[in-house]
Amino acid sequence: MIHSKKHFLALLTAGLLAGTGAFAQPNKERRHYDSIAAKYSAANAVYTNYNKQLVIKQDGGTLTAESHITMEKLLISDLSPRISNKDDFSYSDFNTLADYSANARIPSGQGYKTVRCNNFGEGGSGDDIFYDDFREVEVYYTGLQKNSVTETKYSLEHTDVHLLPPLFMQENIPIAKATCQVVVPKFVNMKFVLQNTGNITIVQTKEEKNDNIIYTFTASDVPAIKSYSNVPSVWLYTAPHIIPYIASYRLTGASKDSSVLANTDDLYRHVYRYVRNMNMRTDTGLTNLVARLTENDKTQKEKAAHIYNWVQKNIHYIAFEKGLEGFIPRPADSVYKRKYGDCKDMSSILEAMCRKAGLDAHFAWIGTRHKPYTYGETPLPMASNHMICALKLDNEWVFMDGTHPTLPFGRNRDDIQGKETMIAIDAANYKIVTIPVETADMSMTADTTIMSINDLAVAGKVKVAYKGYNAWDLNMNMMYHKGQDREKQIKALTQRGSNKYIMTRYDLDMDNSGNRNALVNADFNIDDYVHKAGKECIVNMNLKRDFEDSRINEQDRKVPYFYDFKQKKNEVVVLNIPAGYKVTYLPKDAKGSVDGLWNYKISYKATKNTITLTKQFELNTLEVSKQQFAANNKLVDDLKNNYKESVVLTATN
Numbered sequence: 001m002i003h004s005k006k007h008f009l010a011l012l013t014a015g016l017l018a019g020t021g022a023f024a025q026p027n028k029e030r031r032h033y034d035s036i037a038a039k040y041s042a043a044n045a046v047y048t049n050y051n052k053q054l055v056i057k058q059d060g061g062t063l064t065a066e067s068h069i070t071m072e073k074l075l076i077s078d079l080s081p082r083i084s085n086k087d088d089f090s091y092s093d094f095n096t097l098a099d100y101s102a103n104a105r106i107p108s109g110q111g112y113k114t115v116r117c118n119n120f121g122e123g124g125s126g127d128d129i130f131y132d133d134f135r136e137v138e139v140y141y142t143g144l145q146k147n148s149v150t151e152t153k154y155s156l157e158h159t160d161v162h163l164l165p166p167l168f169m170q171e172n173i174p175i176a177k178a179t180c181q182v183v184v185p186k187f188v189n190m191k192f193v194l195q196n197t198g199n200i201t202i203v204q205t206k207e208e209k210n211d212n213i214i215y216t217f218t219a220s221d222v223p224a225i226k227s228y229s230n231v232p233s234v235w236l237y238t239a240p241h242i243i244p245y246i247a248s249y250r251l252t253g254a255s256k257d258s259s260v261l262a263n264t265d266d267l268y269r270h271v272y273r274y275v276r277n278m279n280m281r282t283d284t285g286l287t288n289l290v291a292r293l294t295e296n297d298k299t300q301k302e303k304a305a306h307i308y309n310w311v312q313k314n315i316h317y318i319a320f321e322k323g324l325e326g327f328i329p330r331p332a333d334s335v336y337k338r339k340y341g342d343c344k345d346m347s348s349i350l351e352a353m354c355r356k357a358g359l360d361a362h363f364a365w366i367g368t369r370h371k372p373y374t375y376g377e378t379p380l381p382m383a384s385n386h387m388i389c390a391l392k393l394d395n396e397w398v399f400m401d402g403t404h405p406t407l408p409f410g411r412n413r414d415d416i417q418g419k420e421t422m423i424a425i426d427a428a429n430y431k432i433v434t435i436p437v438e439t440a441d442m443s444m445t446a447d448t449t450i451m452s453i454n455d456l457a458v459a460g461k462v463k464v465a466y467k468g469y470n471a472w473d474l475n476m477n478m479m480y481h482k483g484q485d486r487e488k489q490i491k492a493l494t495q496r497g498s499n500k501y502i503m504t505r506y507d508l509d510m511d512n513s514g515n516r517n518a519l520v521n522a523d524f525n526i527d528d529y530v531h532k533a534g535k536e537c538i539v540n541m542n543l544k545r546d547f548e549d550s551r552i553n554e555q556d557r558k559v560p561y562f563y564d565f566k567q568k569k570n571e572v573v574v575l576n577i578p579a580g581y582k583v584t585y586l587p588k589d590a591k592g593s594v595d596g597l598w599n600y601k602i603s604y605k606a607t608k609n610t611i612t613l614t615k616q617f618e619l620n621t622l623e624v625s626k627q628q629f630a631a632n633n634k635l636v637d638d639l640k641n642n643y644k645e646s647v648v649l650t651a652t653n
Contacts (some may be wrong), residue, residue, distance in 0.1 A: 397492075462522040475516055
């Protein structure tokens with residue numbers, strides 16, 4: 001449904017700023033903008049007026065919705081005419097572009113000269129596997145100077161009142177004043193969800209005027225959005241936004257309310273209509289295929305696994321999402337003939353094939369971790385961006401997702417762990433079930449290095465065994481990398497010691513059945529890794545340094561630090577002691593932990609011929625809260641200090 005997008009812009013029209021010769025209150029207006037520029041002198045530009053208005057009206061027996069947006073921007077720094085000379089906005093089939101315009105006010109004397117902008121670029125999203133109806137317009141201002149003011153306006157018509165867009169109150173540059181206003185008739189019961197508003201002050205007002213209710217949300221001095229690593233979506237998890245939705249309404253003369261999206265029951269009634277009559281007809285080819293795949297199976301689980309594996313291998317993931325195609329699955333027989341489809345199509349053919357095999361399968365909507373919403377708090381279509389097939393097997397729910405080509409049967413994509421799924425039982429019934437979170441021991445990496453010293457270099461062999469998400473992601477990644485490209489990927493996986501690491505040979509063993517584990521073997525050399533001082537040979541055996549980069553910026557980060565999945569890592573490094581040397585210093589064992597987050601253990605053991613370093617890590621969380629940042633960072637610092645430890649070998653002659 002919704003995945004990552006690339007927007008390729010193509011110039012639609014080109015023009016020059018044409019002067020109108022108009023001047024507007026030069027002294028007063030210039031003083032107003034000069035005062036704003038002084039306040040935001042550290043920024044390149046600031047939105048002086050950021051206004052969004054959503055208007056809902058009655059049109060006959062239905063409701064219509066439209067938005068009007070104004071973005072007024074002041075250029076402050078000397079660089080701003082070059083780096084802040086664009087605005088952009090988006091639209092789609094459900095949010096059609098009705099009108100847009102752009103004007104600039106250029107400093108002239110003690111005032112401004114207003115000129116019109118006619119430079120617009122437009123593009124859409126598209127990559128190898130995803131195509132949708134999302135379109136973007138960029139406004140290119142030219143001829144700007146420092147202290148210029150640009151004003152971009154556009155209007156959207158929302159074709160479905162179930163799909164009203166969220167109102168964001170933050171941008172990539174500061175906003176001096178942000179206003180979001182929703183105007184609705186008095187007979188409309190409007191509700192709002194306020195997301196990520198803890199770091200700014202939003203003033204809310206409500207007034208009645210001309211048979212309408214006007215809801216206004218204002219905020220001042222909104223800082224520019226910050227980019228954070230390890231967060232599913234910076235915008236959805238950090239940017240303050242208001243989610244408006246219509247719970248119900250009663251038109252003039254009606255005897256009762258018309259429910260829209262008051263709760264999850266309303267949401268289910270709305271989305272179920274997209275799958276209500278799906279796969280009612282039978283395709284002979286698909287029926288015969290199911291019979292052939294399951295003819296020797298004795299259990300329901302075997303049948304489901306064979307069907308799932310066939311879909312994984314034979315139906316290729318390609319998403320086409322234009323208008324209602326973003327919500328309605330294609331019939332299973334069409335997917336079977338075409339041999340490709342998106343997540344809804346994968347779910348459709350899985351559901352149909354399972355039902356032909358006598359299995360209790362259902363369509364299920366879900367929001368990936370990209371979406372920070374729950375159905376209870378946000379009973380809206382926007383809470384979902386993915387579809388899977390839910391199977392009731394031995395009184396347990398098993399979920400099948402055909403979009404991951406190497407995910408074993410019965411496992412779940414890492415980005416839906418802990419998320420709610422809405423399962424379509426029938427026209428009147430549904431269930432909301434939380435996807436289980438995989439435990440750490442389900443995803444294990446066992447990394448073993450055996451190395452020997454050759455003057456200042458070390459050489460050795462690496463063996464890395466992957467189980468769980470690391471294995472499945474590696475298997476999927478290798479599907480798209482061959483030859484030298486694959487070698488580069490494997491080198492990155494086995495990289496250790498220093499940037500002088502050279503992989504001289506490798507082999508890769510991927511299990512295409514069962515648990516789908518993966519095994520990598522490699523030979524390597526690392527020049528200039530050993531330090532010598534007189535008779536002493538100093539070797540840092542911490543060739544890999546897991547969690548070293550897991551320190552979190554305590555001061556600036558306003559959002560939890562997220563991990564993709566829980567996991568365990570075991571690392572063993574065996575150093576062969578060169579002839580004529582003995583161990584004279586062995587680092588102490590160490591361990592550390594933060595309850596509920598992660599822990600480590602480090603131990604050294606020496607024999608006559610070898611030194612063995614063993615490191616164990618266990619990550620037991622999917623996110624680190626702000627309250628846990630300090631404890632996490634202390635653990636990281638302690639670990640990094642242990643990574644500095646080296647063994648010392650001394651020549652015996």
